[in-house]
Amino acid sequence: MMAKANLYVNLAKGMKMPLLGLGTWKSEPSKLSAAVKAAIDTGYRHIDCAYCYENEETVGDGIQAKTTDGTVKREDLFITSKLFESFHRLGDVESGLKKSLQSLKLDYLDLYLVHWPFGIQNIEGEMCPTGPDGRTLFNDVHFTETWHGMEQLVQKGLVKSIGVSNFNISQIKEIQALPNKVPISNNQIELSPYLVQDDLVSFCKSQGITVTAYSPLGSPDRKDPQDDDPILMDDPKLIDLARKKGKSVAQILIQYHLQQNVACMPKSVTPSRILENFQSLHFTLTDSEVEELKSLNRNNRYCTYDEAFGHPLHPFDPTH
Ligand code: NAP
Numbered sequence: 094m095m096a097k098a099n100l101y102v103n104l105a106k107g108m109k110m111p112l113l114g115l116g117t118w119k120s121e122p123s124k125l126s127a128a129v130k131a132a133i134d135t136g137y138r139h140i141d142c143a144y145c146y147e148n149e150e151t152v153g154d155g156i157q158a159k160t161t162d163g164t165v166k167r168e169d170l171f172i173t174s175k176l177f178e179s180f181h182r183l184g185d186v187e188s189g190l191k192k193s194l195q196s197l198k199l200d201y202l203d204l205y206l207v208h209w210p211f212g213i214q215n216i217e218g219e220m221c222p223t224g225p226d227g228r229t230l231f232n233d234v235h236f237t238e239t240w241h242g243m244e245q246l247v248q249k250g251l252v253k254s255i256g257v258s259n260f261n262i263s264q265i266k267e268i269q270a271l272p273n274k275v276p277i278s279n280n281q282i283e284l285s286p287y288l289v290q291d292d293l294v295s296f297c298k299s300q301g302i303t304v305t306a307y308s309p310l311g312s313p314d315r316k317d318p319q320d321d322d323p324i325l326m327d328d329p330k331l332i333d334l335a336r337k338k339g340k341s342v343a344q345i346l347i348q349y350h351l352q353q354n355v356a357c358m359p360k361s362v363t364p365s366r367i368l369e370n371f372q373s374l375h376f377t378l379t380d381s382e383v384e385e386l387k388s389l390n391r392n393n394r395y396c397t398y399d400e401a402f403g404h405p406l407h408p409f410d411p412t413h
Contacts, residue, residue, distance in 0.1 A: 099138055100374060102303050102354055104254050105276040110204065110303060111171050112351050113374060114139030115367065116360030119314050122151040124362040129155025131364040133165055135371045141281075141305075141358040142197065143175040143208060144189065145220070149196035157198050172197065173204040173281075173305075175258055176243070179220070181212030181234040186242025190251055205252040206281055207243060209259050209398065210236045211406035231404050236260075240268050244275045254278040258307075259398075261408040262296050269300070281305040284355065285346065287325055289390040294355065305356040309346050312395045314360075323393060330389060340376060347373035349386050 101109040115132040117125060117140065125148050129140060133155070140156070142149050156172070159165050174197070180189025190205060212234040216222040222230045236257075243255040256279030257265065268277055280297050284290060284306035297304045308315075311325025325331070326342045335342045343359065347370055350357040359370045378386075394409065402410045 099136065100351055102356060104204070104278040104303055105301060106254060106278070108203070108254055108278075110279070110356060111137075111139035112354070112356045113137065113347065113371065114141045114171070114173070114305075114356065114358045116141050116307065116358040117148060117152055118143065118146050118360055119316075120146070120148055120151075120360060120362045122148045125151040126155040126158070128362040128364070128367060130158055131367050132371075133159040133170075135368050137367070137371060138165070138169060139171040139173070139356070139358075141173045141307075142193065144177040144193050144196075145175075145208065147220075149174065149193055153197040153199070167199070171203040172199060173206065174202050175206045175208035175281075176239070177220075178209055178211065178213040178231075179215040181207075181232070181236065181239040182215065183238050183242045185215055186239060187246060187249075187251070190246055194251070201250065202252045204254050204256060204279060205243065205246060206256045206258040206279065207236060207239055207260075209401075210257070210264050210408050211401055211404045212236075212239070229400055231401060236264065236406065237267060237271055240271065240273075244273070247275045256280060256302070258282065259396075259408050262293055264406070264408060265297070265300070265302070277302050279303045279305055279356075281307055281358075283308050283394060283396050284350065285309055285311060285325055286328075286331070286349065286386040286389040287311065287323065287391050287393040288395075289387050289392075291387075294353075298354075303354075303356065305358060306350045307358055308395050309350060309357050309359050310343055311346075315395060318395075322395065323391065328389060330385070334382060334385065338376065338378075338382075340373075341369055343370055344373040344376070345378070345386070348376060348378055349383060352378055352383060
């Protein structure tokens with residue numbers, strides 16, 4: 094077993110969040126419990142989950158196995174999950190959380206995020222209800238209503254901190270303008286050298302909001318890649334830099350975020366990659382190498398949620 098070496102960032106309320114975590118979107122349930130166990134054995138203490146990944150039960154199995162065998166205590170772990178869009182009404186927020194808690198077999202979360210700024214109609218038994226035209230039935234619940242529900246979860250001790258995901262600067266400001274009782278601890282957004290988003294990252298940091306990078310490897314296993322999407326891990330400059338540093342491309346991409354004090358959640362169900370990704374903690378890039386990586390920016394987004402284009406709360410609808 095390798096030496097444990099975690100990096101942390103301070104959250105609002107003095108909590109510490111491990112900067113490197115295990116992503117779980119698209120992780121096949123048959124492999125995920127073993128992946129969570131391998132990750133915890135390797136030294137990961139942060140696991141990034143969501144109700145809509147439909148695999149929190151198996152994440153919970155992995156966590157339970159590692160707390161039962163004494164490898165870790167619950168309080169050693171930092172578990173993040175996300176409120177699904179159909180639970181955005183004030184009266185639905187707690188039931189959304191409870192579904193995740195039950196699947197994860199936990200009685201609290203360390204961080205709970207509003208997954209997207211817009212909501213979907215809550216229809217019993219249907220995760221993503223669709224209308225006669227086959228399109229998802231979104232609703233007009235405003236995220237400021239949802240945020241009040243999130244604050245109540247903290248007050249009830251069901252979650253330790255709250256934040257948002259996929260929110261743009263003006264949407265964050267709308268929450269900040271509320272008579273808030275609980276600060277926004279985190280904004281989880283897509284980030285990579287192909288989508289640098291310096292304005293959003295700097296704004297969040299200036300407000301004491303930590304930033305988490307999702308799809309840091311370019312999400313090569315996402316379901317609907319477009320033919321003209323560039324493949325991040327095939328970028329020749331990245332490959333050159335990795336060769337020069339004697340590291341893998343994935344390790345370069347992960348360390349790129351950690352070094353900027355941005356948390357990073359690479360997903361893998363492959364134990365050798367889970368270890369390889371964790372070893373990103375063991376080297377550094379120079380400032381000029383980070384700048385060189387930033388110069389690859391092409392504002393390319395892999396996760397567009399284009400089904401919701403046209404919704405007034407879509408955070409990056411190009412037609413707005
Ligand atoms: P990603 O982490 O960018 O890429 C995952 C893919 O890379 C998988 O196919 C994985 O394969 C492969 N991989 C992992 N390590 C590798 C390595 N060392 N070398 C080569 N390939 C490697 O994709 P992502 O799942 O889109 O993003 C990561 C996490 O961010 C998600 O799982 C989720 O937790 C979070 N996320 C959040 C949002 C949001 O809206 N908040 C959206 C997207 C993602 P194997 O698994 O087969 O090893």
